[in-house]
Amino acid sequence: MSLINTEIVPFKATAYHNGKFVPVSNENFKGKWSVVVFYPADFTFVCPTELGDLADHYAEFQKLGVEIYGVSTDTHFTHKAWHDTSDTIGKVKYPLIGDPSQQLARAFQVLIEEGEDAGLAYRGTFVIDPEGKIKTIEVHDNGIGRDAAELLRRVKAAQYVAAHPGEVCPAKWTEGAETLKPSFDLVGKI
Template sequence: MGIIGSTLKPFKATAFQAGKDFFDVTDADVKGNWAVFFFYPADFTFVCPTELEDLNNQYAGLKDMGVEVYAVSTDTHFSHKAWHDTSDKIGKIQYPFLGDQLHTLSNNFGVLREEMGLADRATFVVDPDGVIQIMEITCEGVGRNAGELVRKIKAAQYVRNNPGQVCPAAWEEGADTLAPSLDLVGKI
């Protein structure tokens, strides 16, 4: 898909966030911080609320890591508020929901299912320079694991802060990393 390493494209979306008035979020607002764009197919559905609640359970830790989370669907910000006000799971969520009814974000990230007008179940992590570092897309019936997302973000932050180091499979914070060199070729 060629999206890893690409730069966040311009966008403007209206957000709903618990306890706040509706507000606009743009690509300029995102740059300078780590961000997660957490696309899901639609409000008032089945797998989506379980994923969104799971992500909310990690939200405080993500904020401590300097990461903002944006839930995104092709629904409006009004629909997001109505879902928040009527669902026990969604009513707990503290991070912002972006309305993408014009499909700008879904098209920018290449996850719009045009025949349905819905976004795929997809996650993108954007670094402070606006560069996409991580992506995950799953089929409709497979929910994501927020704990694994946190692990991947920690690895991406480590690599950014430690040039010349890489994180091996299943790396956890504090574990050994690798320094790629000719000396390691064929020895791992």
């Protein structure tokens, strides 16, 4: 079953954010747009490039009213240590949630259950609307990094569609570009 348009499950966790350990729950996702970015592990190789890319675009997400949450199955203590020792991760201003119980990775269906990477998460990205419903999902094998600019485009498209019922965003849609209004008369005309 797809997680699209399902509400995120209730959870409680601890995040490292702005020099403090803070509680985070499903309630944090209500009333605003959110992006949850799962990654395999702290102190690895592709992960800091992705989190750094998100940090470089964080102000743009914030202007759209979007909070980003990075999540791995590490602890919040490990997130702090990584933040304190890596120049790239030191740029991160969004919460890094610890998921050592693997409850979030399992709920979002990105937990690796078997093999040498068992207990880690795949690279899963979820855009969540203000009602707490998942609107986009992207999951990569762990050797393939993601692009924050493309994520930003998808967030803008999700926000546009939510604000303009009856309209849809075609492939490669960017903010300000023409959208489509599906109708009987449009069938076969594209």
